[in-house]
Each structure stands twice: as structure tokens, then as C-alpha cells.
Amino acid sequence: xxxxxxxxxxxxxxxxxxxxxxxxxxxxxxxxxxxxxxxxxxxxxxxxxxxxxxxxxxxxxxxxxxxxxxxxxxxxxxxxxxxxxxxxxxxxxxxxxxxxxxxxxxxxxxxxxxxxxxxxxxxxxxxxxxxxxxxxxxxxxxxxxxxxxxxxxxxxxxxxxxxxxxxxxxxxxxxxxxxxxxxxxxxxxxxxxxxxxxxxxxxxxxxxxxxxxxxxxxxxxxxxxxxxxxxxxxxxxxxxxxxxxxxxxxxxxxxxxxxxxxxxxxxxxxxxxxxxxxxxxxxxxxxxxxxxxxxxxxxxxxxxxxxxxxxxxxxxxxxxxxxxxxxxxxxxxxxxxxxxxxxxxxxxxxxxxxxxxxxxxxxxxxxxxxxxxxxxxxxxxxxxxxxxxxxxxxxxxxxxxxxxxxxxxxxxxxxxxxxxxxxxxxxxxxxxxxxxxxxxxxxxxxxxxxx
Amino acid sequence: xxxxxxxxxxxxxxxxxxxxxxxxxxxxxxxxxxxxxxxxxxxxxxxxxxxxxxxxxxxxxxxxxxxxxxxxxxxxxxxxxxxxxxxxxxxxxxxxxxxxxxxxxxxxxxxxxxxxxxxxxxxxxxxxxxxxxxxxxxxxxxxxxxxxxxxxxx
Numbered sequence: 001x002x003x004x005x006x007x008x009x010x011x012x013x014x015x016x017x018x019x020x021x022x023x024x025x026x027x028x029x030x031x032x033x034x035x036x037x038x039x040x041x042x043x044x045x046x047x048x049x050x051x052x053x054x055x056x057x058x059x060x061x062x063x064x065x066x067x068x069x070x071x072x073x074x075x076x077x078x079x080x081x082x083x084x085x086x087x088x089x090x091x092x093x094x095x096x097x098x099x100x101x102x103x104x105x106x107x108x109x110x111x112x113x114x115x116x117x118x119x120x121x122x123x124x125x126x127x128x129x130x131x132x133x134x135x136x137x138x139x140x141x142x143x144x145x146x147x148x149x150x151x152x153x154x155x156x157x158x159x160x161x162x163x164x165x166x167x168x169x170x171x172x173x174x175x176x177x178x179x180x181x182x183x184x185x186x187x188x189x190x191x192x193x194x195x196x197x198x199x200x201x202x203x204x205x206x207x208x209x210x211x212x213x214x215x216x217x218x219x220x221x222x223x224x225x226x227x228x229x230x231x232x233x234x235x236x237x238x239x240x241x242x243x244x245x246x247x248x249x250x251x252x253x254x255x256x257x258x259x260x261x262x263x264x265x266x267x268x269x270x271x272x273x274x275x276x277x278x279x280x281x282x283x284x285x286x287x288x289x290x291x292x293x294x295x296x297x298x299x300x301x302x303x304x305x306x307x308x309x310x311x312x313x314x315x316x317x318x319x320x321x322x323x324x325x326x327x328x329x330x331x332x333x334x335x336x337x338x339x340x341x342x343x344x345x346x347x348x349x350x351x352x353x354x355x356x357x358x359x360x361x362x363x364x365x366x367x368x369x370x371x372x373x374x375x376x377x378x379x380x381x382x383x384x385x386x387x388x389x390x391x392x393x394x395x396x397x398x399x400x401x402x403x404x405x406x407x408x409x410x411x412x413x414x415x416x417x418x419x420x421x422x423x424x425x426x427x428x429x430x431x432x433x434x435x436x437x438x439x440x441x442x443x444x445x446x447x448x449x450x451x
Numbered sequence: 452x453x454x455x456x457x458x459x460x461x462x463x464x465x466x467x468x469x470x471x472x473x474x475x476x477x478x479x480x481x482x483x484x485x486x487x488x489x490x491x492x493x494x495x496x497x498x499x500x501x502x503x504x505x506x507x508x509x510x511x512x513x514x515x516x517x518x519x520x521x522x523x524x525x526x527x528x529x530x531x532x533x534x535x536x537x538x539x540x541x542x543x544x545x546x547x548x549x550x551x552x553x554x555x556x557x558x559x560x561x562x563x564x565x566x567x568x569x570x571x572x573x574x575x576x577x578x579x580x581x582x583x584x585x586x587x588x589x590x591x592x593x594x595x596x597x598x599x600x601x602x603x604x605x
Contacts (some may be wrong), residue, residue: 233555236554237521237552237553240552240554241469241472241521241552241574242469242471244472244552244573244574244575245469245471245472245475245574245575247575248471248472248475248479248574248575248576248577249471249475251575251577251578252475252478252479252482255482255578281554284554339556
């Protein structure tokens with residue numbers, strides 16, 4: 001317990017984010033490594049001193065290394081100091097190993113195990129690239145020691161003189177420290193693994209709980225959506241049914257009436273009814289546009305324009321003199337949402353006809369469609385009354401009407417904009433008062449969604 | 452103002468839950484010389500019973516049925532399901548047209564995909580719509596195509 005607390009250094013440990021297990025592990029490994037490194041260095045030095053009673057100046061490197069590692073051990077208080085500290089430890093142990101091999105006369109089996117642990121640790125501390133670099137350097141080092149001791153005998157000092165008993169002691173000595181290192185690291189790694197597993201399990205449970213919550217929410221949303229759809233459908237029908245009855249009665253009565261005053265009154269009733277009906281249709285279209293998913297259908301613009309012209313919103317008598325011109329150049333297949341396109345075209349066409357210029361001889365609304373497979377450009381232009389420049393930005397706003405004379409609901413162009421947005425397209429308005437307006441729509445193909 | 456032409460059809464049945472719409476249908480069909488007798492039924496059930504009661508006298512069956520969609524109890528589509536179970540003699544004498552306020556695409560598609568539905572009309576019924584149907588019926592092709600299609604589907 002004491003050792004594990006010493007190795008962890010709670011202060012620093014607490015400063016590391018609890019979630020960041022790897023940082024904690026790296027830190028603890030560093031502590032283990034510096035501490036044991038210091039012990040080993042000093043141990044080897046003591047062994048030199050007491051066993052052989054001969055200390056050469058070069059052996060003083062060992063206690064210095066020990067001090068460096070011990071200093072390093074206590075110095076690091078913050079996680080961001082760790083990188084440099086690793087380097088110090090690794091270089092120190094590098095030297096230490098050199099010294100151990102140097103003083104014990106070669107590579108022993110226990111030392112080999114020790115080297116393996118060092119390499120393993122290097123990988124853990126430095127990551128993959130650092131580990132490879134370190135291992136390469138290390139191999140050179142070992143090779144160097146091996147060659148030198150084998151062919152020159154420089155490492156065999158006079159006092160060692162290849163005495164086998166010394167070698168046995170070295171073996172024991174190195175073995176104790178190596179075992180200690182391996183045990184400490186394994187114990188720590190094992191505990192770390194447990195923490196990792198525990199964290200992963202916690203995260204998985206959290207994710208599963210979230211997932212379930214999402215599924216429930218999704219089901220609820222789907223249900224709400226369906227209910228809303230049904231609601232909009234019923235409301236629109238229930239609101240429109242009496243309107244159409246009123247319209248029918250008014251139309252029947254209109255024909256039987258001679259009195260001009262009554263005729264004009266009935267005209268107002270009819271206008272009001274039609275306006276209300278358009279309003280309801282606009283709201284219905286709007287609510288469907290926001291909720292219903294985009295469909296991918298092959299669009300034949302000639303057919304679509306015919307349908308749109310046939311299903312135009314109500315028209316007052318003076319709107320009937322407006323000519324509708326269409327020009328379609330569609331060679332390739334274009335994929336989009338047919339009912340949404342119909343909403344856009346219907347609204348733009350109705351607007352063009354509604355706001356025709358009374359002063360113009362031949363009022364017209366022109367729809368030009370040019371399609372490539374990937375993109376479609378629709379231009380709806382007219383020679384109507386036009387829109388003043390300062391009002392042009394506002395026409396797409398919800399419930400915005402330019403003047404009291406505007407007969408629409410104030411939803412038409414808003415709906416157009418929303419629908420074009422939904423189809424990932426763009427819309428631009430160019431208009432000169434008294435000359436006319438032109439709406440340019442560019443729509444991407446929905447082909448990517450067709451499958 | 453009253454149209455003096457001879458009505459095109461003798462017997463037409465209108466099924467709608469709205470009395471106002473039934474009245475509009477009756478007045479306009481008489482006024483624009485569309486039908487001689489206009490039978491009005493306020494519910495799909497009543498209409499089915501009426502058709503069944505004429506089983507023995509197919510000559511008295513309506514030539515044309517205008518059918519509303521949104522009705523309590525049995526909707527227009529329920530009526531069509533029941534109609535499919537009626538004796539062939541009834542089916543071979545009547546043409547069905549939907550007459551609804553619904554603008555929902557689903558309703559249109561569902562109606563048009565039913566083999567008994569010949570046409571979908573939007574309310575209110577007015578002169579231009581009646582004239583249009585009249586034109587289509589006068590040359591007899593629509594009628595012939597309708598019954599031929601029914602034959603082939605049996």
C-alpha cells in the first residue's frame with residue numbers, strides 16, 4: 001500500500017482528469033521506472049563498493065545516476081512535465097545498463113530479461129515511434145557491449161578477472177531487481193486494465209441507456225408526427241368542406257340573380273371564401289413541407305407544368321387575361337420531389353398572374369425550365385407591376401404582404417422559399433417596379449437519394 | 452335561365468354526409484340538364500342499401516354515382532370496399548366518380564387506383580365540372596372503357 005501510494009503520488013494523480021486513464025498509467029509507470037532505476041543504480045554502486053572493495057572513478061557515475069533519477073522522481077509535479085522526465089529516465093537507464101553490463105562483464109541471462117522489460121517500458125512511455133527509436137539505440141548499445149566484451153575483454157576489469165562466483169552474484173542481484181520491476185509493472189498494468197475495463201463498461205452502459213432513451217423518443221416523435229399529419233389532414237378537410245359548400249351555393253345563386261348590388265355582394269362573399277380556402281391550402285402545404293420527407297421522383301416538366309396550370313389557385317376575372325408561356329428544355333432525367341415542385345410553381349404562377357400590370361397590353365407569366373441531370377434552373381418571369389427594391393428582401397418573410405391590396409395570405413412566397421430550401425436549392429428575385437419580376441430557382445437533383 | 456335541354460342521364464345517385472352539398476348537387480344537376488332524377492343519400496350505408504334494393508330491377512339503378520370520401524361511419528373508401536362485394540349486376544350498371552374536398556395526394560392516388568373509380572372531382576360541383584363530365588359521357592367512350600376495364604379485371 002505504502003509503495004503503491006508512493007508510486008502514484010496522489011497530488012499529481014488527482015490533477016489528472018479522472019477519465020484519462022492512460023495519462024495516469026503513463027505517470028505511474030514513470031514513477032515506478034525512476035524509483036527502481038534509482039534503486040538499481042545505487043544498488044550496483046553499493047555492490048561494487050562492498051563486494052569488490054574497489055571503486056574506480058567511472059563507477060561514481062552510478063550514484064550520480066541514482067541521484068538524477070531520484071531527483072526526477074520527486075521533481076515531476078505536473079503532467080506536462082512528464083515528457084521531458086521520461087527522456088531523462090530513459091537516458092539514465094541507458095547509461096545505467098551500460099554500467100551494469102560494463103561492471104559485470106557481459107550480458108547475462110537476467111540482464112536480458114531486464115533489457116526486455118526496459119524495451120517494453122520504453123514502448124509504454126514513449127509510444128510506438130519513441131519505442132522503436134529507443135529499441136534501435138538500445139540494440140546498438142547491447143551489440144556494442146557484446147562485441148567489446150567478447151573481443152577486447154575491456155569490460156573484464158582486473159578485479160573481476162572472470163571469477164565465476166561473481167557472475168553468480170550478479171545473476172542473483174540483477175534477477176532480484178528485474179523481478180521487482182516486472183512484478184511492479186505487471187501489478188500496475190493489471191490494475192490499470194481493470195480500471196480501463198470498468199470505464200469501458202460504464203461508458204457502454206451509459207451509451208445503451210442513451211440509446212434506449214433515443215429509441216423511445218424516436219417512437220414518440222414518429223407517433224406525434226403521424227398524429228399531427230392526421231390532425232392537419234382532418235382540420236384542413238373539415239375547414240375546407242363548408243367553404244366549398246358555401247362556394248357552391250354562392251355560385252348557384254349568382255346565376256339566378258339579376259340585381260347588380262346582390263351580384264356584387266355575392267362576388268365579395270365568393271372572394272372571401274376563395275381567399276380563406278387558399279389560406280388553408282397554404283397552411284396545409286407549409287405544414288406538410290416541414291414534416292414530410294423529400295420524395296425522389298422522376299420529373300417530367302412538361303407534364304408538371306400542365307398539371308400546375310390546371311390546378312391554379314382561384315383567379316379573379318381580370319387575372320384570366322394573363323397569358324402563361326412555358327419553355328422547357330429537358331433532355332436528361334431530373335429527380336426531385338414532384339408535389340414540392342408543384343407547390344413552388346403554383347405559387348409563383350399564381351403570384352405572377354395576380355399582380356399583372358393593368359397598363360400592359362399583353363400581360364404574361366413565363367416559365368422557363370432548363371435541366372441538366374444534376375441541376376435544374378427554373379425562371380418564372382412576368383411583365384407585372386414589379387416589386388420595389390427595398391421590399392424585395394421582405395417578400396419571402398412569413399405573412400408579409402406588400403400592401404393592403406395584396407390579395408394573398410402572405411404565406412405564398414414564404415412557402416416557396418421554405419420549399420426551395422428543403423430541396424437544397426436557391427431562389428433569387430430580380431424585379432423592377434412597373435417592368436416586371438423574375439424569380440430564378442436553382443435546384444439540385446435528388447438522384448443521390450433515389451436508392 | 453332554366454336549361455331546357457333534355458337531361459343527359461336519367462338517374463344519378465349522390466352520396467354525401469353534408470345536406471348542403473347534396474342540395475347543391477341536386478340543384479345544379481337539374482339546372483344544368485345533367486340528370487333527370489337525382490337520388491340523394493346521406494350515408495354510405497344508406498346508399499348501399501338503396502343499391503341492393505334495386506338488385507331485382509337493374510333498369511332503375513343509377514347510371515352514375517357521385518361519392519364523397521370523408522363521411523362518418525363508412526367513408527367513401529369503405530363504401531368502395533363494400534361495393535366490391537355487391538352483385539355483379541349492380542357493378543355493371545353504375546359508374547362511380549369521387550366528389551371530395553380533399554386535396555391530399557394520397558386520397559387522389561388511392562381513389563384512382565380503385566378499379567370502380569372512374570374520375571376524381573373536387574368540390575364544389577359547378578357548371579364547368581358538370582359540363583366536362585357531360586362531354587366525356589356523351590360520346591360514350593368513357594363509359595365503354597370503364598365497363599370494359601371492369602370486365603377484364605374480373
